[in-house]
Amino acid sequence: MRWLAKLIYFKILGWRVTGNTTFSKNTIKKAVIIAAPHTSWHDFYIGVLLRAVVGVKTNFIGKKELFVFPVGWFFKALGGAPINRQSNENKVEAIAKLFNDYDEFRMTLAPEGTRKKVTKWRTGFYYIAKKANVPIIMFTLDFENKQNNISEPFYPTDDVDADFKYMYNFYKGVKGKINKYS
Numbered sequence: 001m002r003w004l005a006k007l008i009y010f011k012i013l014g015w016r017v018t019g020n021t022t023f024s025k026n027t028i029k030k031a032v033i034i035a036a037p038h039t040s041w042h043d044f045y046i047g048v049l050l051r052a053v054v055g056v057k058t059n060f061i062g063k064k065e066l067f068v069f070p071v072g073w074f075f076k077a078l079g080g081a082p083i084n085r086q087s088n089e090n091k092v093e094a095i096a097k098l099f100n101d102y103d104e105f106r107m108t109l110a111p112e113g114t115r116k117k118v119t120k121w122r123t124g125f126y127y128i129a130k131k132a133n134v135p136i137i138m139f140t141l142d143f144e145n146k147q148n149n150i151s152e153p154f155y156p157t158d159d160v161d162a163d164f165k166y167m168y169n170f171y172k173g174v175k176g177k178i179n180k181y182s
Contacts, residue, residue, distance in 0.1 A: 005052030038110030039176030
């Protein structure tokens with residue numbers, strides 16, 4: 001199916017991938033992957049095509065109630081991982097624990113937490129990466145230039161402000177599908 005993804009991504013849609021495309025060579029088995037700007041439902045299929053094109057398995061999380069028959073198998077096949085939120089456990093802790101449950105786990109999410117315009121990102125992904133001791137890999141959803149740029153792995157430091165400045169800078173000038181949100 002990879003050939004089909006490449007045909008659609010490169011030839012039919014006219015997209016290209018730049019940057020660190022070699023992280024898929026099994027060197028980074030665990031990471032938090034962030035995709036921005038997230039402005040449209042179109043971001044989902046671009047992300048699914050991108051993971052097939054670069055040959056990397058990625059995951060997402062969802063509440064355990066979503067992973068029941070008949071759709072549970074479909075979500076798991078797409079890389080979904082159920083999360084059980086106990087009342088005494090916060091979401092960051094629960095998600096960070098998932099990294100210990102898998103030999104290979106690359107969790108992908110949108111740092112905005114929504115498709116609407118936001119002035120700043122949510123911080124959960126950052127603290128999950130810190131708690132799980134895994135890098136953050138960024139990729140752009142640049143619809144203006146029809147490209148996904150993938151960053152080198154970035155390990156969060158103890159300087160949250162500097163780290164977010166670094167990450168925001170990676171996305172500077174990138175236009176999402178719906179530009180009024182970018």
